[in-house]
Amino acid sequence: MLSFFPVKMDIWSHKLQLATWTVMNLLYVFSYEVTVRDSDLRLCEKDKRVCVADLSDCGPRPASSIQKSLNMSCHYLISHRSMACEWSEESNGHTDVSLIFRSMDQILSCRGIFNPAAVLNVTARIRNRMMGGEMWSQPHAVFLYDAVKPSQPVLTGLGSTADSVDVSWRSSSDGGCRLRYRVDHTHRWTQASVSVPARRDQIVTYKIKDLLPFTIYRAAVACREESGIWSDWSSDIAVRTLDRVPSRPPEVCYRVEESDSAGSFLLHLMWKDLDLSKARGRVLGYQVSYEPVKKQELHGSLIRNVTEVTALLVVEEGNCSVTVTAFNMAGYGPAAHLSINIERQNALPSVRNLWVSSSFPSVEGLLVQWVSLTAPPYVPPVSHFAVQWHSETRPSPSRWTTVDSFTTSTVIQDVDPDESYLISVFPVYRQHCGSPLSLPAGLQQGALMEPVKLTVMGVTKSTVTFVWEWQKKSRPIRVNRYRVMLRKDSEIQTLSLWPDQSQHTLINLKPNTEYSLLLLADNVSRDIIPVRTDFDEVTAVATATPLLLLAVTVFIISILSRTV
Incomplete structure (x- = not known):
């Protein structure tokens, strides 16, 4: 098996003169890995100490070829009766590679050339199909007993808690094993900080700790011989941690509006979705409980489960008690408690001058800006601002973010370029919500x-x-x-x-x-x-006064002249 893996691109182009092989091309550093089974090998007819996969490799090295020392490493796979060699070499990729195996003793059959007691010299022959030249490596000596690669272990999952997973495998060698894991659908592996000592055929167990609750992880293990050669990583297994009860209550605020029905009001409840890393538990939904208090008796109690982070209740005037609790499959977390006097509610100011702008595609986010007004003396100071957005074109849950009271802008990054959103900003005065100010916007055009x-x-x-x-x-x-x-x-x-x-x-x-x-x-x-x-009346009067005096003077002189 021959595979090529480009690692990096060398600078611009190289002009390399190797005997008659001149390459003027954009070169790459390729990682070569060649695996040969003993069943693929043939014994050279004129040299009974050489086995090759291609009989054309039996002849002497051509005089025009180049001989080069490669940083080659080889390992022996007992279970596959094969040998794999790998190295890195600068090339344009249009190459054919073959391996030549030479024994110190005469070979009766290439079928038995790979055995733990064998000592072999391995030579790589590299032909360039595009330019027509070829290169031979210096012979690389391999003692198969010291180059045994352990077989690939098999990993299984045993059980899990909310933040850990137990796994097990059978060690195939005397040495140690290492384990790695990652969140499913991600590509970044985390490797366990310690190497697990193991003996051949030993059943090894290991606990992966500090995981997120109710999350699917993928894990794999590899083991090595005392010689230091690692096995291939085992096939990934999927394991899931258990759910955990949310550990924090939601941060709830409310506002009251008069309804169209006499004697009833609209109670708006709003809270931020609990962050998984802080709540230490997944949230499936929220339970909202409303209990009015009237003459020391409870009337009209209401319990409602919601998946959104808002709730609208029709309530009566008077005092009431409201609780909001997050829950999941493991149970209910601590509740947020509100004691509300529906009749004694003052209108709280909203933000002003809300605007949304976009710099897409250089910035894949919407810049939301607003102005905070100075609240009247009877209003508590703003504790923070809540920013909500949801799609205008399709049903979807609302998403939230919060910023502190000294900030009047934020960037929303979790948006689709082809969607339009309704964005709302709420000032939060401790447990009181100000009225929302909303504006439609999209990533392509900004404010709509x-x-x-x-x-x-x-x-x-x-x-x-x-x-x-x-x-x-x-x-x-x-x-x-x-x-x-x-x-x-x-x-x-x-x-x-x-x-x-x-x-x-x-x-x-x-x-x-x-x-x-x-x-x-x-x-x-x-x-x-x-x-x-408009015309300036004062100026007009001032301008007209001399003319009027002149007219009066002429009129008086006229009368006097007639009298005389």
Whole structure:
């Protein structure tokens, strides 16, 4: 069996003169591995001490060939009655490789050439099909007794806990074994930190520790002889750790809204999905329990299981108790407790100026930004912000992230380029949720809203009031910022537009002056509206006064002249 494995690409190209073999090509360093069974070998007719797989290798080495010392290593596989040799060599890959085995003694049959007592010299012959040259290695001496490669062990799983797995195998040699494991569907192996001593035919057991609960792992083992030659890795086995009860309660906040029904309210509950590494247990769902308290008696108790991280309850006025508990197959974790007075709820401010922008494909994520308002004195300070997003086009669970109270932006990376999402930001005041502010967005276009119908609503001698509307984006273009600009020669005022706004007034303008009102998408103008401020009455009166005095004077002189 012959296999080639390119390891790295050498720099640009090489010009290598080896006798008559000149290679001008982009060269690679290949890892060669050649395995030969004794049944594949033939005895050379003119030299009874040589066995080859190709009888053309029986002749003497051609004078035009190159002889080179290779860093070759060989090992003997007893169970397969074969020998495998490997080395690395710079090549363009268009090569044929064969091995030539020479014994110190005369060989009766190549069928018995591989045995533990044999001493063989191995030579590699490498032919370049493209350029026509060939290279022979220096003979490599192999003592088969010291080059025995252990057979591949067989690994089995014995049992597991929430954070460990027990495995077992039969050692095929005297020496030691090493074990590796990885999470299923990943490619990065973790190797056990210790080597396990073993004797031939010994049943060895090992406990793999510090694993995640309810997770599938793949494991393999390899053993070596005292000579230091390792066996091939065993076939992977799949093992799963057990479930563990979630160890942490959810972080829950709530807000209350009046409903259309008299005497009832809407209780919104929201919590962040428990992180597996922190909760130390998988979460299948959440149990929400609601118990109103009325005259020291319980009425209308409710228990609901949900898989989302939100719940909407229709509740009565008065005091109530709410608990939220995460659960899985192993049981229920600790509960989060809320004591709520439905009647004494103040409206909590939401965030402002929410916007979403994208730099795809250089950044595969959505940048979410907002502004936090100063809360009234009766409102507790913001403890953190919760950011929620879910697909607008297909049913899917909501996903969440949280940022601290000093941060007003975050990057959402778990998004599909072909999906549009509804993104919401909630300020959280300890256990109280502020009202959400939401905006649709996608990775291709960023925010999926645009301002339209820019209209001037009022004009005075020093102000201009204008309004606009927001609608779903109609053009497949990406805009990271919308602005309104009022311009008159070098006099310019600009204002950023946000989806939670629809009206604004620009002040400190000159009277009786014509301006241009522009709607800008980034730096591109979409609408231009001419607007003129009102006439300045004070200035008009001041200008008219001398004319009026002149007219009165002329009138008086006219009357006096008639009288005279």
